Amino acid sequence: MYSFLSLIGLIIVGFSSLYITRLIDKGNNYTLLGEEAPFLSINGIKYRDLNKNGKLDIYEDKNQTINNRIDDLISKMTIEEKAGSMFITMIGVDQDGGLMEAPSFSDPFSFLMESSSKMLLVKKMNHFNIRAAHPKEIMLKWYNSIQKIGEKTRLGIPITIASDPRHGVKNEFGTSIYTPYFSKWPSALGFGAIGDSSLVKEHGDIVRQEYKAIGIKLALGPMADIATEPRWTRVNGTFGEDAKTNARLTAAYIRGIQGDSIGKHSVAAMVKHFPGSGPVEDGKDTHFPPGNQSYKGGNFEHHLIPFEAAFDVNVASVMPFYSIAKGITGKDVGGSYNKEIITGLLRERYNFDGIICSDWGLVTDIKILGKLFKPASAHGVEHLSTEERLERLITAGGDLIGGESLSVLLSKLIYSKKIKEERIDESLRRIMREKFRLGLFDVPYLDEKGLAVFNNPESIKKGIEAQKKSLVLLKNKNNILPLDLKTKIYLHGFQNISETKFKVTSIEKADIIIAKLKSPKGEGVEAKSLMQKLLEGGRLDYTKKQLDELIPIFKSKPTVVVVSLQRPAILTEINNASHAMIADFDVSDDIIFELIFGDFSPTGKLPLQLPSSMESVYEQYEDVPFDLKNALYQYGHGLTYE
Numbered sequence: 001m002y003s004f005l006s007l008i009g010l011i012i013v014g015f016s017s018l019y020i021t022r023l024i025d026k027g028n029n030y031t032l033l034g035e036e037a038p039f040l041s042i043n044g045i046k047y048r049d050l051n052k053n054g055k056l057d058i059y060e061d062k063n064q065t066i067n068n069r070i071d072d073l074i075s076k077m078t079i080e081e082k083a084g085s086m087f088i089t090m091i092g093v094d095q096d097g098g099l100m101e102a103p104s105f106s107d108p109f110s111f112l113m114e115s116s117s118k119m120l121l122v123k124k125m126n127h128f129n130i131r132a133a134h135p136k137e138i139m140l141k142w143y144n145s146i147q148k149i150g151e152k153t154r155l156g157i158p159i160t161i162a163s164d165p166r167h168g169v170k171n172e173f174g175t176s177i178y179t180p181y182f183s184k185w186p187s188a189l190g191f192g193a194i195g196d197s198s199l200v201k202e203h204g205d206i207v208r209q210e211y212k213a214i215g216i217k218l219a220l221g222p223m224a225d226i227a228t229e230p231r232w233t234r235v236n237g238t239f240g241e242d243a244k245t246n247a248r249l250t251a252a253y254i255r256g257i258q259g260d261s262i263g264k265h266s267v268a269a270m271v272k273h274f275p276g277s278g279p280v281e282d283g284k285d286t287h288f289p290p291g292n293q294s295y296k297g298g299n300f301e302h303h304l305i306p307f308e309a310a311f312d313v314n315v316a317s318v319m320p321f322y323s324i325a326k327g328i329t330g331k332d333v334g335g336s337y338n339k340e341i342i343t344g345l346l347r348e349r350y351n352f353d354g355i356i357c358s359d360w361g362l363v364t365d366i367k368i369l370g371k372l373f374k375p376a377s378a379h380g381v382e383h384l385s386t387e388e389r390l391e392r393l394i395t396a397g398g399d400l401i402g403g404e405s406l407s408v409l410l411s412k413l414i415y416s417k418k419i420k421e422e423r424i425d426e427s428l429r430r431i432m433r434e435k436f437r438l439g440l441f442d443v444p445y446l447d448e449k450g451l452a453v454f455n456n457p458e459s460i461k462k463g464i465e466a467q468k469k470s471l472v473l474l475k476n477k478n479n480i481l482p483l484d485l486k487t488k489i490y491l492h493g494f495q496n497i498s499e500t501k502f503k504v505t506s507i508e509k510a511d512i513i514i515a516k517l518k519s520p521k522g523e524g525v526e527a528k529s530l531m532q533k534l535l536e537g538g539r540l541d542y543t544k545k546q547l548d549e550l551i552p553i554f555k556s557k558p559t560v561v562v563v564s565l566q567r568p569a570i571l572t573e574i575n576n577a578s579h580a581m582i583a584d585f586d587v588s589d590d591i592i593f594e595l596i597f598g599d600f601s602p603t604g605k606l607p608l609q610l611p612s613s614m615e616s617v618y619e620q621y622e623d624v625p626f627d628l629k630n631a632l633y634q635y636g637h638g639l640t641y642e
Contacts, residue, residue, distance in 0.1 A: 271318055361404070
């Protein structure tokens, strides 16, 4: 008890000290701000005088070509401003819509972040990703506030805001961010189960509208990875196991979110994780060491197919994988450190001239109050210093460095000539080109009228349509489904289902059991950090303890099992004990019950194989699709009502 109280005391003291220090720093940081940018009126046209010098510079002139504007801007930037533009990391959003200067217990991620004013004004950064999902009015207020800070900097460079996916149904921690006022759609795997590129393009267009309304101009997606390794914890973010389907849907999403070309109407897409993170060795998440990809089947080229589709539709940005592509290149180093992948493959083979942005946290460890949250994903370069890692990333050919804010160190490397300023200017041309194309230099602010997009009934309707189409009926013994409306049901495992007149309180009174299961996760994982505990997948089968609890229940009455598939779970015993099974790809429970009671007929098809045993998983090759022996259900399987 004494030790526990001592720990709490240390946390309180540490937090208080950090809070006070941040507030003092805030006052110093804001002295670096200049004035608002006045407007210049020339021949009846208004221009923003971003550097406040009383004349129209080329980069401020919207009538100039983008190349001319870029050249002029870069010529005016200091080394510190250039270095700051090379980083993107998380930034906090206060609950009142202000800039977050100190961490808050209401937002655990805030303990991973530096103060906003330090990153903006001291480190000269102008790219950030956000995880906050405050009310839309608050998010809009914050966005306009941070753009006002950008305007008051020396050159008035606007801020680019990025986000991971926000259109999911479930309010759970993960790589997606639950945002209640966004329209609700199934997971990427759910879109793979539908296979309709037109619907995916419509989804991308709706994502574009809703992102833009709160200032998000860069989407950290789509994932073009092919889910050939069933143990991988990120399977749920892919379109599934088939390369051609993934290619079609990847291209469709990019066309929807960017448009035919990138302009003021667009949200830029960042396709990931090049050259395909699906075949992770032994299914181990490559945020963490050893971070290897496995190509036992010699199938490296196969994983490039969806990325080639992304290049064909002019995707704006690419994020390489964390991994070491074992045996593929001359040096066994992580993707963003690998010049053969970044310069050789992306720049030279594919002639990609968009932004290459590393995945998050490749250079420094992430700690919370002194405890390791995530070690640096510096695979193959662990022996290098922070300075050497940074130099290696830029030498490899990347532009933006994710999850880091090392602009002061990068400035020193440029001043010392260890990194040539001309090399930084190459990246700045790509980085600033995207800001100009997105219209951020000319019209960075948003109006509350744009928030009306969140009340669009057509967007809500389309999301519901997609959820319905994504559900896959795996089994329907004796056509037990759809259920008659008079059926008395006992619910097991449901958390958020609304009250229904068909529900009973005991199995004995029920005609049917309807059970909800999640994909197994975490068994057999030896986690060395908090983040690894959250992300590592582990085995795909349920434990003996879990099965001993579930199977007797399912055998006691006819049972319909709904399985939320984050990964290809092993369902052999559960399949044998149930009368019907439905694969759910993050669909709302109310819609699932509409299917069960026959309001609509299932049409989804499995976007991947489902293994029958862990032995078959161990025997398959991580880089080869459709190679599970004796699969319980094959790719493309899906029943409908007769």
